[in-house]
Amino acid sequence: MKLYLSSYRIPVPEALVSLVGLPAEEMKIAIIPNAKDYYAQRAQDYKIQEIISYQQSKGFVHSEVVDLRSFTNSSELKKKLKQFNLVWAVGGNTFCLRQAMKRSGFDAIILELVDNGIVYAGDSAGAVVAGTSLAGIESADIPAFAEEVIYDGMALIPKVVIPHADNEFFQEANQQTRLLFPAEDIIELTDAQALIVNGDDKKIVSADIAEIH
DSSP states (O other), X not given: OXXXXXXXXXXXXXXXXXXXXXXXXXXXXXXXXXXXXXXXXXXXXXXXXXXXXXXXXXXXXXXXXXXXXXXXXXXXXXXXXTTOSEEXXXXXXXXXXXXXXXXXXXXXXXXXXHHTTOEEEEETHHHHTTSSBOTTGGGTSOGGGSSSOXXXXXXXXXXXEEOOTTOGGGHHHHHHHHHHSOGGGEEEOOTTEEEEEETTEEEEEEOOGGGOO
């Protein structure tokens, strides 16, 4: 299993390249946009294009948006995602993303996908859902934006993920999560950090915060 979980976007691009094992310009990336589902369509389109432009600026030029709302059959979704080297779940409302993953069957097939060599990556909400629980994040994200509120994470890692650990805007939510879980069950990431999982090898990599904007 290979995972790249970050607090904000791609703080260390070279670590992602090394994890996937392909040059950035050769990677095929599926962008999962559903943490943005609470936006009006024009705003959502703008936000997604912003992400595509950011990835292109880092050398990741082959990406395609895969909207989980378009899939009700997990076999069709699996067939689609097998075309990519990397699946990237972007940030936004964690509850919207988690709902879309459950309804589409994404959470039922992701373990098979990563076991077959596809890398799962996500920043902010995309990192949180990879952990065991969303509890505490309701202090930052509005649960009611999702039609179905799901607090269980996908448990790709046996930890609760706290992104934006150094961001003042998220301190209330972060502290709430810290109160709910033992410290040994939590992984905290600053906006300059990413957790790299490559089989049994796990490490946190970091970049100068000035380099990631």
